[in-house]
Amino acid sequence: VVPGETALAFYKAKNPTDKPIIGISTYNVVPFEAGQYFNKIQVKQRLNPQEEVDMPVFFYIDPEFAEDPKMAKVDLITLSYTFFEAKEGQKLPLPGYP
């Protein structure tokens, strides 16, 4: 993936239960410093019983990334995707927050 170029990726999620699940999907980026060049989004979605879906992620790395001297040694950025169940009224524990 080239900074400044939009890219598409897919993740697959399955609801193995017999009940519909409302899930929250969020993605995270390592290394940490590269994260500032990424957009972080949380999305609430519903998966029906036994449903399996492909979830597209369409993203873009800011071209300024290539100019940031702190990023010079970064040649691998990992984008990971987490899908977890949302409970009614639950306050979302965001990674990295107290």
Added chain:
Amino acid sequence: MSTAMNFSNKSFAPRPPDKGAFPLDHFGECSAFKERFMECLRRSGYESAACRQSAMAYLECRMDRQLMANEPLEKLGFKDLINEKSEEKPEKS
């Protein structure tokens, strides 16, 4: 909704999300397009740039079926591919 998850002292303004979130394609309406894109990736050794045409086709499929907010393809980073396309097909907004 977007959240900025960053603890560092560097100040940076969190950018509003660009087209990252999609409703689920519950009926797999665009699965064929997704497959074409994935096949392209496998063939090209996962070179994202080689498969932009297929990526664009996938997103067009989504937009045509209301599975994605309509955006002009130039804004999604496919400006150069549009110009090629309009040489073959004059009708494309």
